Amino acid sequence: MLLPQPLVRGRLVSRYKRFFADLVLDDGQEVTAHCPNPGAMLGVKDPGQVAWASWSPDPKRKLAYTLQMVEQGNAPQESVLVGVNTLLPNKLVAEALAAGAIPELSGYETIRPEVKYGEASRVDFLLTGEGRPPCWLEVKNCHFSRVPGLAEFPDCKAERSTRHLLELAARVALGERAVALFVVQREDCEAFQACADLDPAFARGLDAAAAAGVEVLVYACAMNTDAVRIARRILWTNAHLTAI
Incomplete structure (x- = not known):
């Protein structure tokens, strides 16, 4: 965009x-x-x-x-x-979904933003299509990198994000699809992991959500001062488990 x-x-x-x-x-x-x-x-x-x-x-x-x-x-x-604007990833994802630029999330007929779910929460997107279970999609912005090539989230305590993971897992338990999508607003990362030393509760929550069936997707952006777009999928690793 x-x-x-x-x-x-x-x-x-x-x-x-x-x-x-x-x-x-x-x-x-x-x-x-x-x-x-x-x-x-x-x-x-x-x-x-x-x-x-x-x-x-x-x-x-x-x-x-x-x-x-x-x-x-x-x-x-x-x-x-x-990119430090945390309002941008939802717009980037909306654009990418409309263009079919995220293959794992393509083929849905309806894309609804900001749908109420869980306990007083709103999911970023609800994707629906005939003959398919609904897909609850949470988007998280990621900018943090301390090790060359590695993106991390979060860079501080993220209780709200941890709660979102629990709510996504609850949708999976109902037989629906749930996805946590991390948008990395930088070009120099090839892998992503939860930041266990800054928020061990979130790291544990992400692993538990994945074990419960929540899909974890991580996409890096193409960045310049004219435009930003979601560009490519990068690896999610739970190597942090040794730290928690």
Whole structure:
């Protein structure tokens, strides 16, 4: 999907109060941007990192800029674009589902977003088709990488995500299909695992959900400052089990 254009380049000064980020743009302008990411943002909130933000002319907005990407790496030739906007993955998945770009989830006639299920939750998508059990699809954004080539989730305690896994497993117990889809907003990862040292409960929950029949899919994105799209499936590994 196309990003709001043009993105403006700058450097991070600080990210604070979860939803605010101060930037110095390349033209010297100092701005405060909306940071659409409630997580810890480990590795993508360090002062001095190159950042890319979109700008909106809407006069009703309190903040005209929105932080979209951060460059992670020690040198320009080694840096990688990392998407930090957690609102983007659901849009990327909706686009990919409509285009049939996720083969494991193709062939459904109806795609409904934000459907109530479980205890006071909403599933990101409910896929239905004649002669097929309904498919309950939860989407999670992933940006975190500490080991080259390995994406991890979460980067902080994720009780809500753990609850979602339990609710997906409950749908499988009813004879329906359930999928946890992790969208990795970076290009440099070939494998994914749960981050057991930062949230062992989530790691255990993901393994238990998979054992109960919840399907785990992980897709990495193609990233540039013009557009982001879901590009390729990468490996899910539970090598973290030795840590928990």
